[in-house]
Each structure stands twice: as structure tokens, then as C-alpha cells.
Amino acid sequence: MSRAPVRDLLVGLFVLAGLGAVAYLSFSVGGLSYGGPPRMPLYADFDEIGGLKPRAQVVISGVKVGQIGSIRLDQGYRARIQLDVDAALKLPIDTSASIMTAGLLGDRYVSLQVGGDNKLLQPGDQITMTESAVLLERVIGKLIYSGADRGKNQ
Amino acid sequence: MTWVADLGALALRFIDDLGRLGVFAGRIGRAVVVPPARIRAFVDEVYKLGVLSLVIIGVCGLAVGMVLGLQGYNTLARFGATTSLGAVVGLSLIRELGPVLTALLATGRAGSATTAEIGTMVATEQLDALRMMSVDPIDLVATPRALAMTAVMPLLSALFIVCGLFGGYLVGVGLMGVDAGSYMSSLESAVDFHDDVLGSLLKALIFGVLVGLVATYRGHTTVPTSAGVAAATTSTVVVASVSILVFDYFITALWGV
Numbered sequence: 037m038s039r040a041p042v043r044d045l046l047v048g049l050f051v052l053a054g055l056g057a058v059a060y061l062s063f064s065v066g067g068l069s070y071g072g073p074p075r076m077p078l079y080a081d082f083d084e085i086g087g088l089k090p091r092a093q094v095v096i097s098g099v100k101v102g103q104i105g106s107i108r109l110d111q112g113y114r115a116r117i118q119l120d121v122d123a124a125l126k127l128p129i130d131t132s133a134s135i136m137t138a139g140l141l142g143d144r145y146v147s148l149q150v151g152g153d154n155k156l157l158q159p160g161d162q163i164t165m166t167e168s169a170v171l172l173e174r175v176i177g178k179l180i181y182s183g184a185d186r187g188k189n190q
Numbered sequence: 191m192t193w194v195a196d197l198g199a200l201a202l203r204f205i206d207d208l209g210r211l212g213v214f215a216g217r218i219g220r221a222v223v224v225p226p227a228r229i230r231a232f233v234d235e236v237y238k239l240g241v242l243s244l245v246i247i248g249v250c251g252l253a254v255g256m257v258l259g260l261q262g263y264n265t266l267a268r269f270g271a272t273t274s275l276g277a278v279v280g281l282s283l284i285r286e287l288g289p290v291l292t293a294l295l296a297t298g299r300a301g302s303a304t305t306a307e308i309g310t311m312v313a314t315e316q317l318d319a320l321r322m323m324s325v326d327p328i329d330l331v332a333t334p335r336a337l338a339m340t341a342v343m344p345l346l347s348a349l350f351i352v353c354g355l356f357g358g359y360l361v362g363v364g365l366m367g368v369d370a371g372s373y374m375s376s377l378e379s380a381v382d383f384h385d386d387v388l389g390s391l392l393k394a395l396i397f398g399v400l401v402g403l404v405a406t407y408r409g410h411t412t413v414p415t416s417a418g419v420a421a422a423t424t425s426t427v428v429v430a431s432v433s434i435l436v437f438d439y440f441i442t443a444l445w446g447v
Contacts, residue, residue: 058345
């Protein structure tokens with residue numbers, strides 16, 4: 037078969053466009069990281085994580101600074117989650133972590149409240165002060181029972 | 191009792207056909223590995239199967255994305271969850287609609303043409319002429335086509351998905367007034383590379399192998415008459431479409447993509 041420069045060019049462009057689409061889906065949409073900014077792992081134990089999932093956001097003041105790595109049980113049957121946060125952050129050792137909900141029924145994420153200590157958290161350190169997820173059904177349950185108690189007292 | 195015998199004959203013919211397809215696939219696999227590599231023929235086929243399918247893939251992707259955006263918006267609006275539109279459009283396109291619809295379109299657009307082409311070669315005794323010159327027609331004719339179909343399918347599927355995401359964005363953000371940032375962020379947080387994108391590409395690759403094999407096999411086994419070519423082309427579209435959908439179910443059930 038003879039060489040056809042225009043056709044070859046079109047095939048080349050097609051392959052480039054296809055690979056570009058694959059790359060867009062993988063990196064931008066799929067969240068595959070290619071190196072990116074260096075991350076440092078931090079650990080935090082929670083009594084209750086609600087519906088927190090891996091790859092959920094970690095934010096400080098609402099700004100995304102990292103994501104949840106892994107979630108598992110530690111020896112004391114508490115949830116141990118790994119937070120992969122931007123390594124450039126200088127987080128004091130008394131930083132606390134709490135699990136929040138976006139909106140009333142939205143996704144769970146972890147919010148860090150930066151402390152004031154001079155000592156800084158090192159990669160692999162544990163955040164000791166944590167606030168567990170608030171479960172809506174428990175709040176509603178409490179509300180109902182406290183309402184019933186009040187009705188009895190009157 | 192004749193219908194029992196008919197059923198038996200049908201089953202035997204099916205198994206016989208499946209075995210021949212297996213042997214055919216083996217010979218194509220051997221031709222892929224053993225030199226000479228027919229790169230020119232392969233590039234020509236990528237042009238015919240890929241580049242010429244671009245318009246239909248783009249238009250269909252856009253249309254499917256726009257419909258998904260509209261339907262998704264109307265359903266989500268009932269629950270006040272329209273900010274999740276990106277996740278709905280993205281997940282359905284990436285996990286299911288992208289690979290499956292691309293494979294069905296490629297079957298109709300390129301698979302049928304491949305079968306008709308090879309079938310006509312059979313009917314006009316061109317493949318016999320090749321055999322007379324001791325050139326293996328599977329190596330020269332079938333392998334580049336099957337290989338090109340396999341290579342092209344994931345690329346077409348990815349382009350289909352990107353067009354669909356854009357179509358959903360167009361309707362959701364442009365027409366329905368969903369916030370652009372929440373469309374993209376719900377899309378990006380819902381889609382995972384390992385769970386969704388990789389599975390989508392794997393599906394497209396398997397469909398590519400399937401369509402390429404069925405199209406070239408049906409072409410090779412064409413009854414050498416004009417009615418035979420017509421029957422082979424129809425059979426390619428039917429068999430490939432049905433097996434795409436069946437395989438899709440099993441891939442999803444087994445690997446959860």
C-alpha cells in the first residue's frame with residue numbers, strides 16, 4: 037500500500053485526540069495523581085466516621101488541602117483514617133480534625149482546625165484531638181426522646 | 191420429535207461455530223505476534239475504522255450527554271439534588287453508556303463494512319487467489335482489521351465520553367442553570383480512576399476484540415454469493431450487538447465496573 041501523507045496525519049491526529057481524551061478522563065476527571073504536590077500522611081482516630089469515604093476532601097477553612105487515604109479499624113475498635121495533606125503546610129501539633137457534612141445530607145469531609153503550638157506535626161504523626169461525625173438520625177432520636185420527656189414533666 | 195433433533199442440530203452448529211471462531215482467533219493472535227508486522231495496512235484500517243467514525247461518535251456522544259443532562263436534571267430536581275448532576279452524567283457515561291454505545295455504533299458503522307468488504311473478497315475469489323500465491327489471507331486481510339478495531343475502540347469510547355460530558359455540561363449548566371463549579375466538582379469527586387475510568391477502558395478494549403473478531407470471522411466464512419454477503423453483514427451486526435450487551439453484563443457482574 038502506498039504512503040498517503042494526509043491520511044497518516046489524520047490517523048495521527050485521531051490517535052492524539054483519543055489519547056488526550058483518555059488522559060483527561062484519567063487525570064482531570066478520574067483524579068489519578070501524577071506526582072503532583074508532595075503529600076504527607078497524618079493519622080487520626082475517630083469514634084464515628086458516619087459515611088466518610090476514601091478520597092473525600094480534607095479542608096482548612098473550607099479550602100481543600102488534601103484527601104482521605106485509607107480507613108480501617110485500629111486495635112481499640114476505633115476508626116483510624118489516613119489524611120494525605122499538602123506537605124508544604126506547617127500544622128501545629130495541637131491541630132484538631134472534625135468530620136463535617138456538606139449541607140444537610142451531603143458528602144462527608146474532614147475539616148482541620150489549626151492550633152497555636154510551636155511544635156509542628158511531622159509526616160506519619162497522629163492528630164489526637166478529633167471530633168466525630170454527627171449522625172442526623174441520632175440527633176433526631178435525641179430530639180424525639182427529649183420532647184417525650186418534656187411532655188411527661190408537664 | 192423432529193423439533194428436538196432440530197434443537198440438537200442448532201446447538202451443535204452453535205458449538206461448532208464457536209470452536210471455529212476460537213481457532214480463527216488463535217490464528218489472528220499468532221499473526222499478530224509473528225512477523226511481518228503489517229503496519230501500513232494497520233494504519234489504513236485505523237483510518238477507516240477510527241477517523242471515519244469520529245463524526246458519528248462525536249455527534250452521538252454529545253446527544254447522549256445532553257439527554258442525560260436533561261433527564262438527570264429533571265429527576266434530581268425533585269429531590270433538590272441538582273448539584274449532583276455531574277456525578278450522574280459522568281458515572282453513567284463512563285461506566286456504561288460510553289463503552290457500550292461506542293461499541294454498538296462501531297459495529298454498525300465499521301464492523302458491518304469490514305464484513306461486507308471481506309465477504310465480497312470471498313465472493314470474488316480474491317482470498318482464494320491469495321491462498322494460491324501461498325499468502326495467508328488471515329495474516330494479510332483479517333489481522334490488521336481485527337487489530338485496528340481493538341486499538342481504536344478505547345480511543346473512540348474515551349472521545350464519546352468526553353463529548354457526552356460536554357453535552358451534559360451544555361444542558362445542565364447552560365440551559366438549566368446548574369452551577370458550573372458544582373457540576374465539575376461532583377463529577378470529579380464521584381469518578382475514580384481505578385474503579386471507573388480503568389474499567390471503562392477495559393470494557394471498550396474487550397468490546398473492540400469482540401467486534402473485530404466477529405466482523406472478520408463472519409467475513410471469512412461468507413457464503414460466496416451476493417445473498418451470502420448480505421447475510422454475513424446482517425449476522426455481524428446481530429451477533430456483535432448481542433454479545434456486546436451480554437459481555438457487558440458479565441464484565442459488570444464479575445469486576446464491578
